[in-house]
Amino acid sequence: MRIMFFGITKELAGGASLEVAERFATVGEFRSWLGLQYPSMLNLRKVMIAVNKAYANDEQPLAESDEVAVIPPLSGG
Numbered sequence: 001m002r003i004m005f006f007g008i009t010k011e012l013a014g015g016a017s018l019e020v021a022e023r024f025a026t027v028g029e030f031r032s033w034l035g036l037q038y039p040s041m042l043n044l045r046k047v048m049i050a051v052n053k054a055y056a057n058d059e060q061p062l063a064e065s066d067e068v069a070v071i072p073p074l075s076g077g
Helices: 008-013 027-037 039-043
Strands: 002-005 017-019 048-051 067-071
Touching: 002 008, 008 039, 008 067, 027 039, 027 048, 027 067
Parallel strands: 002 067
Antiparallel strands: 002 017, 048 067
16 A cells, blocks of 8 residues: 655655555554554644545545555645
């Protein structure tokens, strides 16, 4: 699975993307793994997850071939 990080999550993960061999049944399972791998991301207000370029909820199933994006809270005005 390819994971892409954006904004501050890119700094917290130490890079813009990574490939993982782990299998996650759902986005929620992936989100839990993300918090274990990168505990500092738990300090962010709300991290959005997109799967194959579409925002996903925690119940969405994941496949090995999916591209997952980790998107930090947006700010601006």
